[in-house]
Amino acid sequence: MSKRTQILNASETVLATYGFYAFSMQHVAEAAEVAIGTIYRYFANKEALLCELNKFIREDAAAKLFNGWQDSLSAKEKYDLVWENAFHCVLSTPKRLTLIEMLHFVPNMHQTEINLFEDQTFKRLFDFYQQGIDSKRFLDWDLFALFSVSFDTSIALAKQVIRGRYEPNQTELKKVRDASWAIIQNPDFNQQD
Amino acid sequence: MSKRTQILNASETVLATYGFYAFSMQHVAEAAEVAIGTIYRYFANKEALLCELNKFIREDAAAKLFNGWQDSLSAKEKYDLVWENAFHCVLSTPKRLTLIEMLHFVPNMHQTEINLFEDQTFKRLFDFYQQGIDSKRFLDWDLFALFSVSFDTSIALAKQVIRGRYEPNQTELKKVRDASWAIIQNPDFNQQD
Amino acid sequence: MSKRTQILNASETVLATYGFYAFSMQHVAEAAEVAIGTIYRYFANKEALLCELNKFIREDAAAKLFNGWQDSLSAKEKYDLVWENAFHCVLSTPKRLTLIEMLHFVPNMHQTEINLFEDQTFKRLFDFYQQGIDSKRFLDWDLFALFSVSFDTSIALAKQVIRGRYEPNQTELKKVRDASWAIIQNPDFNQQD
Amino acid sequence: MSKRTQILNASETVLATYGFYAFSMQHVAEAAEVAIGTIYRYFANKEALLCELNKFIREDAAAKLFNGWQDSLSAKEKYDLVWENAFHCVLSTPKRLTLIEMLHFVPNMHQTEINLFEDQTFKRLFDFYQQGIDSKRFLDWDLFALFSVSFDTSIALAKQVIRGRYEPNQTELKKVRDASWAIIQNPDFNQQD
DNA sequence: AATGAATGAGAATTCATTCAT
DNA sequence: AATGAATGAATTCTCATTCAT
The missing domain is CATH 1.10.10.60 (Homeodomain-like)
Structure with missing residues (x-):
């Protein structure tokens, strides 16, 4: 190394x-x-180190998030993969979410730069959602509104585990994951199936 | 003051x-x-100031969260109130969530103490969910699993707004809120209605 | 203090x-x-300290230079006073001249600023020379050309003492001083006397 | 090189x-x-580098000072040559005088060593003055007292130029040079001429 | 109770010097 | 001979805390 x-x-x-x-x-x-x-x-200095750390962590997180991703997977399989990857990723490095939040406070670390960077690392996930919206498979909401009720639940749940409030349980986990998938489906589209 | x-x-x-x-x-x-x-x-010192600040912020947040709460409200009305209060509360003090995360790192600030304190301030919300579970109105999941797909979506969505990714829109907001409510309803119970 | x-x-x-x-x-x-x-x-920082030191030294030097100055003194008496004050001033704080030179290297210490400052502290001496030029008592040279062959000799001589090359001797000192005065006199003017 | x-x-x-x-x-x-x-x-180290630099600068300065010197030149021609060489030398490397001053502060750089070294490099100039004194051509003053009112004026004037106070002017320059030569002449000797 | 000058331990940063390649 | 990465002591500067007023 x-x-x-x-x-x-x-x-x-x-x-x-x-x-x-x-x-x-x-x-x-x-x-x-x-x-x-x-x-x-x-x-160059402490600030630069923290900025680089920010990128480093985000790149690593993105890699873990898409671990196992294959274009051949079905939409639901992709969703399950990413949802579970996110869940385990948060659990395996429980302080990371906080780190990422904290790194916002490093001087000269600006939201727009971070967003640009995130756009790149999470592009695959954003594209996945956008395709779901475009194909009418998902509800016709704003992409990030969909996010908050589906993908973000994996992180919200992982945080409850970190806080010691919740014991992960394979069966229940799947229920939550599936419920978060169900909620963003467009009822009209799925009737067509 | x-x-x-x-x-x-x-x-x-x-x-x-x-x-x-x-x-x-x-x-x-x-x-x-x-x-x-x-x-x-x-x-007494900086550390003590930060510990007190931690309590101060949490108490203030709790007060804002339950602003307008009345026992006479219906379950759905209570949910809507708290969901929207949380959403606006995060938006009005966008750095708070991060502060709360960061305050975990103050030496001698321990998770169990914080949880105990949270239990008290959020007792009303926890009770509300527990009653929903006990009365079979909500799904028979762990309380915090329910949380992650319902109440936590308000915070996830507010964060997207803070990040500049999402523009809040009254109509869509209600859709998200209602969807997060719908998802935790027990289908069996509601058939009885 | x-x-x-x-x-x-x-x-x-x-x-x-x-x-x-x-x-x-x-x-x-x-x-x-x-x-x-x-x-x-x-x-504020080391640089600021050195800049202030620069002013402090120059102000102190100017005060010593004009010690005993009275408008009632004759031109030659004024010259003798300042020439000797300068000589003893250099000898009493032998490193000062070097300090003043060195302080030019402090970042953000610029020649024009220093000159402005010098103009103020040495104003009396500059005025004295200018009056000598204007009244035709002194040679019709540039003020600073006159300086270099008259007043500056006191400093040049003091430096030789500091270097251990020359032992100051009251009689000879007066000869040097008087020669440096003589050299800048305008022969035409003095014939008029 | x-x-x-x-x-x-x-x-x-x-x-x-x-x-x-x-x-x-x-x-x-x-x-x-x-x-x-x-x-x-x-x-060997930084200190050694600075000591060598000290010698290097002084040797270079001495070489420039006597550039064009020939034993066949008359006394006045030698004086003019060295006076003007010194003047232009200071102007062409304006920071050197300060450097030389500053190099005195390098640890293990002692005044006596420097004087010995200077004695060697400036031997020709010292000899020139001593011969003037011995032959009664110059005033019967201490060598370094003579220096301060003659040769040193070239450096004093050059410094005024560096400080931006004086614009060198060929005619006036010669006047200053000649005046500084005139001042050290022994009137008795020159009457003999 | 309130103040803010003074303190000095500790943190960021620089830079002379070494040494493996 | 030449290189420049690595080192860590020394330096600048910050800041929590104290205490006389």
Whole structure:
């Protein structure tokens, strides 16, 4: 693993452990097992490191999200895959969602840039929804309104697990997932089936 | 407004504006228009201030969430009220959700304490759901699984608005809200109606 | 003495002792017997401290230069006073000339600003020369050409003393001083006397 | 040009541009277009580099000062040559005087060593003055007192030009030069002429 | 109760120097 | 000989906290 990646991984670990509250270059250096000066060979300063970490995390998250995706899968299979990937992804790195939120506060990290970046990494998911809308398979709502009642439920549920409020249960999980799929279906279209 | 409240309000403002990144007692003192020393008359130290801020924000959020709640309202009316209150509450203080996440990282702020505190502030909502489950009006799922596909959609949608991805639209909003209500209804129960 | 002055004095001492080579805020703080943080209460940063030091030194030098000046003195008495003040001033703070040179290298310290400042502090001397030129008492040269062969000799001589090349000797000193006065006299004017 | 000379030249450039304030081995390496490690092949460390630079600058200055010097020239011609060489030398490398001053602050660079070195490089000029004194052509003053009212005026005038206070003018320049020559002549001796 | 100057530990950053290639 | 990545001590600067007024 390259020094750069080593440092980025260490940064995520430190941030997830201590938060910004105690995110120091010293801690990162120790966690990455490099000298402090080495960090500055790869990143101009703390701010730059955090910006790069932002991208790094989002890219990694996107990769995990689409793990197993094949164009040959049916729409429902694709949905199930992504919904479950998201659920497990949040659970496996429970602090990440918070990290992503926190990284919004890094100076010079602007929403529009982040959105552009997200557009690219989540393009496949956005396209999937847009096709559903265009083909009348899904309700004729705004894409992001559909999101909030379907895909986002996987994240909402995972958060309840993280908070210790909910024990994941395979059967019930499938029910939630299927309900979130059902809710966005266009009744008219499915009658045609 | 008491000096204490003045300081807590200023703290939220500073935190929402600069994040932890630049959350200093100096900034808080300036925003609250008091001397630094004065903060220490009301809060033992920075950590204590942040813990109190955590409670302060949650209490305020809870109050806003149940604004207009009356026991005489019907179940659906109660749901609509809370769903919409949550939606507008997130929109009116868009950084709050992140603040709440970030405050988890303050040392000596433990998940179990927070959960206990949340249990109290959101008791009414939890009870509302539990009654729905017990009376078979809602699906026989875990309370928090229900949450994730119903109430949580208001927050997911508000977040899309904050991200600039979605323009709130009264008609569509109601559709989302109603769909999130519909999805947790027990079909057997409603047939009885 | 105010803390600010304490710090400026200490800064000159440290700079004169170690040069920029080892001019650290730590050294200044120790020499001024204050905490490092205290320096930052009076000066925004190291650069600002050096800029203020520049002014401080120049003001002090100007005060010493004109010590004893009275409008009632004759032209020659005024010249002798300033020439000798300059000579002793350089000798009493032998590193100052170098400091002044070095301070030109502080970023954001620009020649035009310095000249404006010098114009004010040395105004009396410039006026004195200008009157000499206008009244035809002095040679009809450029003011600063006159300077270089008269007033500047006091500094050139003092530097030789500092370098250990020359032992000041009251009688000879007067000869140099008087020669430097003689050289700028306008022969035509003095014939009129 | 040898790598060593390349590095010394780059050192002067960097020093003249940024001062000690930002004189780093990194900057020198970039300016010299060599790798940092290469500097250490030619100079033991930064201090050694600066000491060598000191010599390098002084040797170069001495060479320029006596450029065109021939024993066959008359005393006045020699004086004019050196006076003007000095004047143009200061103007062509305006930061050098300050550099030389600043290099005094490099640790282990002692005044006596520097004087010894100067004695060698300026020997010709010192001898010239001493012969003038011995032959009664010049005033019977200390050598360095004579210096301050004659040769040093060329440097004083050049400094006024650097400061932007004076525009060099060929005719006037000669007047200043000649006046500085006239002032050190022994009237008794010249009557003999 | 309120103030804000003073403190100094700790964080970010720089940079001389080393050393494996 | 030449390179430049890696190091970590030293430096600048910040900021929580104290305390005399």
